[in-house]
Amino acid sequence: MTPRIAPPPLPSFRGRLHDARTATSIGRWLGLAITVCFLTGVISHYLQHPPNWLVDVLPSRPSWGYRLTQGLHVASGIAAIPLLMAKLWAVYPRLFVSPPLRSVRHALERLSVAVLVAAGVFQLFSGLLNIVEWYPWPFAFVPVHFAVAWLLAGALLLHIVVKWLEIRSHWGRGSTGPRAPAAEDEPDRRSLLTGIAAGVGAVTLTTVGQSFTPLKEFDLLAPRHPDHGTQGLPVNRTAAAAGVTASSAGNWRLTVAGPRPYGLTLPELNALPQVEVRLPIACVEGWSVEARWTGVRIRDLLERAGAPPRSRVRVVSLERAGAYRVMEMGSTYAADSLTLLALRLNGQVLSLDHGFPARIIAPNRPGVLQTKWVGRLEVL
Ligand SMILES: Nc1nc2c(c(=O)[nH]1)N[C@H]1C(S)=C(S)[C@@H](COP(=O)(O)O)O[C@H]1N2
Numbered sequence: 001m002t003p004r005i006a007p008p009p010l011p012s013f014r015g016r017l018h019d020a021r022t023a024t025s026i027g028r029w030l031g032l033a034i035t036v037c038f039l040t041g042v043i044s045h046y047l048q049h050p051p052n053w054l055v056d057v058l059p060s061r062p063s064w065g066y067r068l069t070q071g072l073h074v075a076s077g078i079a080a081i082p083l084l085m086a087k088l089w090a091v092y093p094r095l096f097v098s099p100p101l102r103s104v105r106h107a108l109e110r111l112s113v114a115v116l117v118a119a120g121v122f123q124l125f126s127g128l129l130n131i132v133e134w135y136p137w138p139f140a141f142v143p144v145h146f147a148v149a150w151l152l153a154g155a156l157l158l159h160i161v162v163k164w165l166e167i168r169s170h171w172g173r174g175s176t177g178p179r180a181p182a183a184e185d186e187p188d189r190r191s192l193l194t195g196i197a198a199g200v201g202a203v204t205l206t207t208v209g210q211s212f213t214p215l216k217e218f219d220l221l222a223p224r225h226p227d228h229g230t231q232g233l234p235v236n237r238t239a240a241a242a243g244v245t246a247s248s249a250g251n252w253r254l255t256v257a258g259p260r261p262y263g264l265t266l267p268e269l270n271a272l273p274q275v276e277v278r279l280p281i282a283c284v285e286g287w288s289v290e291a292r293w294t295g296v297r298i299r300d301l302l303e304r305a306g307a308p309p310r311s312r313v314r315v316v317s318l319e320r321a322g323a324y325r326v327m328e329m330g331s332t333y334a335a336d337s338l339t340l341l342a343l344r345l346n347g348q349v350l351s352l353d354h355g356f357p358a359r360i361i362a363p364n365r366p367g368v369l370q371t372k373w374v375g376r377l378e379v380l
C-alpha cells in the first residue's frame with residue numbers, strides 16, 4: 001500500500017474583515033472610479049483617433065471639455081489604485097478555497113474574476129507608467145490600453161451581474177438576513193474604510209493639481225507641475241528631442257496647399273489680423289494648463305487658400321520623425337474661431353520648445369494634436 005500524501009494545508013484566515021460586506025463597501029467606490037475612467041478614456045480615444053464618420057462631427061466646444069475629461073480620467077485611474085489594492089486584500093483569502101473548482105459554474109466564475117483582476121491591474125499600472133512616460137513593454141501603449149479597457153468593462157459588468165444578489169444585500173447601512181455581517185465588526189470595518197479613504201484622498205490631493213490648478217500647490221507626486229516649464233508651461237517633447245533647431249526654424253516659411261496655394265514668411269504672418277484666445281493645453285498624460293495664445297485663425301488661412309467651407313486640414317510639422325508630426329483636423333475644429341496658428345504664448349513669441357515659429361492651438365482637443373513647429377497646412 002502506498003501511503004497517501006496529504007495536500008499542504010490551506011492557510012486559515014482569522015481576519016474578520018475579509019467578508020462580502022467589506023468587499024461591497026470598497027467595490028462600489030472602485031466600480032465608480034473604473035466607470036469614470038472607462039467613459040472618459042473612451043472619449044479621449046475617439047477625440048484622438050476618430051473613425052472617418054466622426055471626424056467632422058466631433059465638437060470643438062466646450063473649449064475646456066477635454067481638459068475636464070482627461071483630468072478625470074487620470075485622477076480616477078490614480079484613485080482606483082489604492083481602491084483596487086484594498087479590494088484585493090479584502091477578497092484574496094478566497095483564492096485558497098478547497099476544492100479549487102467545484103463545478104462548471106464555479107470554474108467560470110473564477111475564470112471571470114481572474115480576467116477582471118488581470119485586466120484591472122494591467123490598466124491601472126500601464127496607465128500609471130504611461131503618465132511618467134515609462135514603457136517597459138514591447139507593445140504600443142494606446143491600442144493595448146484601449147483594447148484591455150473593453151475587456152475590463154466587460155469583466156466588471158459580468159462580475160456585477162454574477163454578484164448582484166450579494167452586492168444588494170450588503171449595499172445598505174443596516175443589512176439584515178442570513179448573510180448579514182456581524183455587528184461587532186462594524187467599528188473595525190469603519191476604521192478600515194476610513195484608512196482607505198485617507199489613502200485615496202492623499203494620492204488624489206497630491207496629484208490632481210496637475211490639471212485642477214487651484215490645487216497646484218499640493219501637486220507633489222504628479223510627474224508634471226502646471227507652472228514648471230519655459231514660459232510657464234510644461235513641455236512634453238522638447239525641440240531638441242524632436243530634432244528641431246533654431247536654424248531650421250530660422251528661414252521658415254509656412255506653406256498652405258489648397259485650391260489657391262501660397263506661402264508666408266514669419267513677418268507676413270505677423271502682419272495678418274491677430275487674434276488672442278485663452279485655451280488650455282490638456283495632455284493625454286493628465287496635466288493641463290490654460291494659457292493666452294495669439295496668432296492667426298486657421299479658418300482665415302484656409303479661406304485665403306480658397307478652401308471650401310467645412311474643409312478638413314492636414315497639419316505637418318517641421319519635426320523629421322515622431323508620432324505627432326502629421327495631424328488631421330476635422331471641419332468643426334478648422335472652422336472654430338478659437339482655432340489658431342499661434343505665434344505667441346502669454347504675450348511672448350513662442351519659445352522653440354513650445355513650437356516656434358508657429359503651432360496649432362484648438363479648443364477641446366487632446367494635447368497630442370496641438371502640433372508644434374508647423375511647416376505646412378493642407379486643405380483636404
Ligand atoms: N510636432 C509635435 N507637436 C507636438 C508634440 C510632438 O511631439 N511633436 N507633442 C504634443 C503633446 S503630447 C503635447 S501635450 C503638446 C504639449 O505642448 P507644449 O510642449 O508646448 O506644452 O504638444 C503637442 N505637440
Ligand SMILES: [Mo]
Pocket residue numbers: 236282283284285367368
Ligand atoms: Mo501630450
